[in-house]
Amino acid sequence: MTEDNTPAVGIDLGTTYSAVAYIDDTGRPITLVNAEGDLVTPSVVLFEGDLAVVGKEALKAIATEAEHVAQCAKRELGDRTFHKPLLGRKYPPEALQAFVLNKLRQDAARQIGDFKKVVITVPAYFDEVRRKATQDAGYMAGFEVLDIINEPTAAAIAHGFLKGFLNKQGESNAPRKLLVYDLGGGTFDVTVMEIRGNEFLALATDGDVQLGGQDFDMRLVDYVAQEFMRTYQLDPREDPNTAGRLWRECEDAKRTLSARAKVSISCDYKSQATRVEVTREKFEELTQDLLNRTQFTTKQTLQAAGLTWNDLDYVLLVGGSTRMPMVAKMLRQLSGKEPDASVAVDEAVAHGAALHAGIILARNRGEAPSVVVRNVNSHSLGVVATDARTQRKRNAILIPRNTALPVTARRVFRTQNAGQQSILVRIVEGESATPADCTPIGRCVVRDLPRDLPAQTPIEVRFSYQENGRLTVHVSVAGTQHELKHELARDNTLTQEQLDAWRLYILGQQAEQPEVTDDYKPMEEGGSGSITM
Ligand code: AMP
Secondary structure, eight states: OOTTSOOOEEEEOOSSEEEEEEEOTTSOEEEEOOTTSOSSEEOEEEEETTEEEESHHHHHGGGTOGGGEEEOGGGGBTBSSOSSOBTTBOOOHHHHHHHHHHHHHHHHHHHHOOOOEEEEEEOTTOOHHHHHHHHHHHHHTTOEEEEEEEHHHHHHHHHHHHTTTTSGGGGGSOOEEEEEEEEOSSOEEEEEEEEETTEEEEEEEEEETTOSHHHHHHHHHHHHHHHHHHHHSOOGGGSHHHHHHHHHHHHHHHHHHTTSSEEEEEEEETTEEEEEEEEHHHHHHHTHHHHHHHHHHHHHHHHHTTOOGGGOSEEEEESGGGGSHHHHHHHHHHHSSOOBOOSOTTTHHHHHHHHHHHHHHHHHTTOOOSOEEEOBOSSOEEEEEEOTTTOOEEEEEEEOTTOBSSEEEEEEEEESSTTOOOEEEEEEESSOSSGGGSEEEEEEEEOOOOTTOOTTOEEEEEEEEOTTSOEEEEEEETTSSOEEESOOBOSSSOOHHHHHHHHHHHTTSOOSOOOOOOOOOOOOOOGGGOEEO
């Protein structure tokens, strides 16, 4: 615990499971058990009347009350509402995440006392909108979010701590390069890092926010369901509770297959029952394409970092799904190295987050930082501009992906028409040249321009991108006083009022559940306000 009695707490808010750690008096990260006595808490919410039950109980209810259970909300961050109404009500995905965080906070407080300040982790591949949504979930759960850090970076910090890189002697160690392969329950991330003394530098990052252990489970579910259908011409997946029960059986079987060569999975539906035997070989065949996707991304990331396998000192395994033997086998073949599984795959991310929280709290007290973390951006950031030649809208990139953060980038555009009264700058995130294929982040409007402004007047757009993946935008118009900062109107996140209402509701200080609307305000199209490149 730190001197001013603010504990340094880190939270790994996972798609399927979450974990909390704090730094004890001796400076070591310790995972806090939940009220049920477990190190990890299922990120699952069951609604019973006005009550939100989180964790193991909610996970069990998937087999009996599937319609009332929300799982994998992390995958839907960035959408207005969670795909399924619960007890007829709609929820923003970040509010569901906040219910999970609230339980983690209450359980942790029983052991370390009340606390507010936390670091929460996100997949490195999360875009700006999802990062903001995670920060908002923290706020709604009553936290003050000190920082959002990337899961692989957190894992590398925990690993560095474990290996003694973070003490004084560590600083004289030769630089090390590592690849963090993180396959969790719902997301996949790969990050190439360099540890130089007490500096943790990300060199390149990539991933897939729709690929994780859950997808491996579903392959087993589909296989067993098809075997069942062959015998009984009935699809057990059509009933939500049966499908929920079957998924739980399959997730369990998948874990067994990490230790044993075969497993048998039972399935019963409408008074018919069957047992299906699955070997590890069969499971690996059913999921080969999923593993191949991670392999492809891993190779690409190494290339983006400008490295070869020989340049790496080690490959670090993180995330519960790396317990599947096929993951280590694939990486061994690819890298010619034995993958390092020395960090506790379920706890490393929370430990790293707690260490990072400790660093921030120390810095806030004016102490020299013991560790320096440098990140790269995982997606390119640009603005929508009209291509002067083709008159087509294009994504004009200001900050290409894998740029070291923090960074400031500028690019000059031009007004399209003479006497243009306003300028609309639409900010997008993504690699595609077509704006429609990118994620809209927000927009800035510069209004009341001088009436006689000629066409082709230069407009400078400047992006300042912070290390935590948050963005500030400046727009200035040549020859005028117009300089705009910050006014980033967000299109797909909750307003401050909505956040406050949810915070009161989740913390039990307001009985009424906030209104949820899922009507997006469509982005204003350019018209007279557009800019050309
Ligand atoms: P995480 O989000 O890192 O806690 O990862 C959770 C995922 O790891 C879930 O999809 C689990 O099913 C999976 N998992 C945990 N233990 C094992 C295991 N022994 N074998 C295979 N997958 C596992």
